Amino acid sequence: MDILRFATAGSVDDGKSTLIGRLLFDSKAIFEDQLEAVERTSRDRGTEYTDLSLLTDGLRAEREQGITIDVAYRYFATPRRKFIIADTPGHIQYTRNMVTGASTADLAIILIDARKGVLEQSRRHAFLATLLRVPHLVLAVNKMDLVDYSEERFEEIREEFTAFASKLNATDLTFVPISALHGDNVVARSENMPWYGGSSLLHHLENVHIASDRNLVDVRFPVQYVIRPHSATSQELHDYRGYAGQVAGGVLKAGDEVMHLPSGLTTTIKAIDTFEGQVEEAFSPMSVTLRLDDDIDISRGDMICRPNNQPKAVQEIEAMICWMADGLKLQPRTKLVIKHTTRTARALVRDLHYRLDVNTLHRDETAASLGLNEIGRVSLRTTQPLFVDEYARNRLTGGFILIDEATNGTVGAGMIIDSH
Structure with a gap:
């Protein structure tokens, strides 16, 4: 079975955590003691129903406020597919958490309260999802029970959001009317909305096609670790030399000719090893160990690719940055450490071109800095070459x-849009 990673986003109190709780509950992915704890907490809080949002709102501060402020990850599976859920916050001050949760997602579910319609935060989350190149978007119009399951209201929201999405790079957009509290159209089709002809949310998650979303053309293998078991007892293992890492693009097969960067030397793949044993081929996102025919000086941070299909080796980068540091601003001449795939270098912010208002998509070209949760386009110069692709082509190498060198904390996430 393949794995679908999806993120939920939306305005505060739109029912993201309740939706995930409903998915886990109706797909029988929770234990009895978990359900008993949720039922007990719901009774203690005086609610007349079992509050399924408590399954994901694990932090005490979240339970007290009834909101999600951290990225809560949950896992469940159906007979068709495995799922990893990132329940991301709705508040504007937690934009960085939304970026973190959606950065590896195959699909994003944006919830909208049927009573309130498309809000500023709904537009912001849709923009962030498309900025992060999440391939599939689902607009889940929640709380349909509070608008008497009105088809007219659903169509109003669909038309308004479709008009906004036309300004974005949204490649696959699906609309589903749901009631997370009562389970309408979440796992099973709802009898309360006979006018809706589409599938339930879970059916869509089980069947959405994600295999073609990954880049299987451009071979990219950043070397993470060189395996040399010198202490091995057998001669065969003593001579073993493998290069471990995660395939970031393309398909690798035994016998393929490959090139090593930065040396430019070419060799052939002798074998591909995994924890379970040898495999004939490897593709993203598999983690494997490559053995090569020739003894080349390869170390962490190097790249293995095809001789006629190489990433750019660059030191000048144009990128969109989401700034995540509280108390530290990004501005020209700021010196930072950049970590790209498995390679680490120092970087200098050469210029801040503009700050982007994610609510209006307006570009402020007079901005002097980026603060917490702000997004802008910057120019960077690195101390050593990075082997990059544009983010639109490959999310892993882009x-x-x-x-921050002083604290060793992550202060920003970037997406390469151009390189020189």
């Missing part, structure tokens, strides 16, 4: 993080 993304990076920025680290």
